[in-house]
Amino acid sequence: MSNDVPTKADRTGRRGPTIRDVARLADVSIGTASKALNANGRLRPETRDKVRRVAQEIGYRPNDMAQSLHRTRSMTVGIISTDSFGRFTLPIFQALEEQFADQGIAVFMCNATDDPARERQHLDQLLGKRIDGLVVTARRSDKRPAIGPLANNIPIVYVFSQADDPDALSLLPDDEGGASLATRHLLDLGRRRIAHITGPERFEAVQLRHRGYDLALRDAGIAPHPGDYLAGSWSEEWGRDAVARLFDGKAETPDGLFCGNDQIARGAADALRERGIDVPGRVAIVGFDNWEVLATAARPPLSSIDMNLSALGREAGERLLAMIGGARETGVRRLPCTLVIRNSSSPQGTAK
Amino acid sequence: MSNDVPTKADRTGRRGPTIRDVARLADVSIGTASKALNANGRLRPETRDKVRRVAQEIGYRPNDMAQSLHRTRSMTVGIISTDSFGRFTLPIFQALEEQFADQGIAVFMCNATDDPARERQHLDQLLGKRIDGLVVTARRSDKRPAIGPLANNIPIVYVFSQADDPDALSLLPDDEGGASLATRHLLDLGRRRIAHITGPERFEAVQLRHRGYDLALRDAGIAPHPGDYLAGSWSEEWGRDAVARLFDGKAETPDGLFCGNDQIARGAADALRERGIDVPGRVAIVGFDNWEVLATAARPPLSSIDMNLSALGREAGERLLAMIGGARETGVRRLPCTLVIRNSSSPQGTAK
DNA sequence: TTGAAAGCGCTAACAA
DNA sequence: TTGTTAGCGCTTTCAA
DSSP states (O other), rough: OOOOOOOOHHHHHHSSSHHHHHHHHHOHHHHHHHHHHHSSOOOHHHHHHHHHHHHHHHHHOHHHHHHHHSOOSSSEEEEETOOOOOOTTTHHHHHHHHHHHHHHHHHEEEETOOOHHHHHHHHHHHHTTTEEEEEEOSSSOHHHHHHHOOOOGOOOEEEEEEEEETSSSSEEHHHHHHHHHHHHHHHTOOOOOOOEEOOOSSHHHHHHHHHHHHHHHHHTTTOOGGGGGEESSHHHHHHHHHHHHHHHSSSSSSSEEEEHHHHHHHHHHHHHTTTOOTTTTTOOOESSSSSHHHHHHHSSSOEEEEOOOOHHHHHHHHHHHHHHOOOOOOOOEEEOOEEEEGGGGGGGTTOO | OOOOSHHHHHHHHHOOOHHHHHHHHSSSSSHHHHHHHHHOOOOHHHHHHHHHHHHHHHTTOOOOOOHHHHOOSSEEEEEEHHHHHOOTTTHHHHHHHHHHHHOOOEEEEEEEOOOOOHHHHHHHHHHTTTTTTEEOOOSSSEEEEEOOGGGGGOOOOOOOOEEEHHHHHTEEHHHHHHHHHHHHHHTTTTTOEEEEEEEEEHHHHHHHHHHHHHHHHHHHTTTOOGGGEEEEEEEEHHHHHHHHHHHHHHHSOSEEEEEHHHHHHHHHHHHHTTTTTTTTTOOOOEEEEHHHHHHHHSSSOOOOEEOOOOHHHHHHHHHHHHHTTTTTEEEEEEEEEEEEEGGGGGGGOOOO
């Protein structure tokens, strides 16, 4: 009754006021209203102000989907993890999301836990939503079947995962380089016999890290001791077992340990402490992953290789944006790892 | 030249074929095509088949945004973490995503790491996308300022986070109940002096768990020993420190430890082992969070309280769907925790 | 059984 | 400077 000009929103009870409502209340044409709100075209300042004021008052917010019907872009991208989300994907996702948010792009998250059918289903849905691009992640970086060329050849980038398709773009951490970095660090500390305790050999990352370790040793003129490469599982228990194998009843033992991940490193550190072997005094240790909560809680805190997953995520975001913009990118790109030094490879007090 | 009837897709180079293209190629009206594809209305079977075949062939997929312009629903929801994503939010998100995917609803993920401005910005974007509902999560379950009533009163549910607004719906784990459960379990084991080592008191969860512990003891007719409640930090180091305080040089020591999280529990277990105190023989331990990777790697593996975050996520999904459907839900709902028994509170071999 | 046309909310080209 | 109108891709009456 006192409520003049009921808005569409009032009538339907759902979906907000439309530009039509704004136009009506501001007493201008709908075209004018659009112009006023979008800052383009010439308009009398007072008209523009009036429209904007009205829009503000009734809480008008343009309907993105209607807009997208015009532009060729939906201003959304999809991220699909073929492999559930986890410790590794999280920082990547975080960086990606931030990057896209800055561009006004919203992110659909999908999780297809090792289920190709579900993956297909998600993909379908995303295509229906007309995403502008797709990011594919995984829990480990081994090769996976490529996602077929998407309708409208929507650009795809694989992060921490790689497609078995040479035309795809994959972004990965440089496992080999990271391993070399760790090994060289131990060499620089004066260690001469460095063992490598690592995870299951079927992981590509295990093979690459092994290679990096090997190369660094050879570069230093050291022939790797054959029994010093131990592949097992990714667990603390394996770290402890491996130490037992390397140290118990041996006359000659390693003075450096490069571990395939921080869990193994932690198990190794525990096992050494329990044997009264000083870390880093007699044996220095470097882990991999730089899983903060684990690495800092260890005794001593663990030096570790950081895969810089946030940087990886940012890079992926940039690449995808470029591809959405029309660039064509292919191949496997590996980003550098960095070394984080803590007490396990540094005299007490020198590092945190 | 040989390419008859170029589709819109061909012309623009972007966005897929439209229903118009399907209609043209199938030689029917666009209305008929729609009917054929949507399985409603009466149609000659052969017409329907023809349309479908064409649609299939040219890879037609309806544009969700165009559809949503009609329905009152966008078939999307937003999840915003005000607090970055982490270990706790992940299982919740996973469960939510799965639930929504089953309903054909896609999920926008947003991360506003402790930044109200960014939160507002994300919210704006989501409103522009016309999300049907919103889930708010956080890294800890303390009260937070409610998100103002959203335009079109889009339903909101807070999970693992609560709003300072009695009209909001919050879903939380039952910290108090979980603590009682842990304590009763230790009592059932015959333990009579149970200490509680926990995190910073400013956490609501710490207070609730303390209460649950207290109640369980009193119910059993045991007056809590004043020095047996130790609030500190959430770290392993604190777990070790607390054990030192409780055990070193004391004539009377606890025979049960209920720890505020698994990190503390693990530190405690380590400290006891190093003192030659048998776990669970002389001291039984129960942790909180059931953080698998940590709990199972501990020596002995830790019994722990599981907050059932997946269930929490599922429940949140159901509630939000109900609210989208028109239901009105308010208040704080706490979902039960469960006890996972491992060796730290069970004779060797009885539990895994 | 099928076709034509209006309209969802918005933008942009063209008229006035 | 402002208004009118034709779509964007789809669904849904209402006619034929």
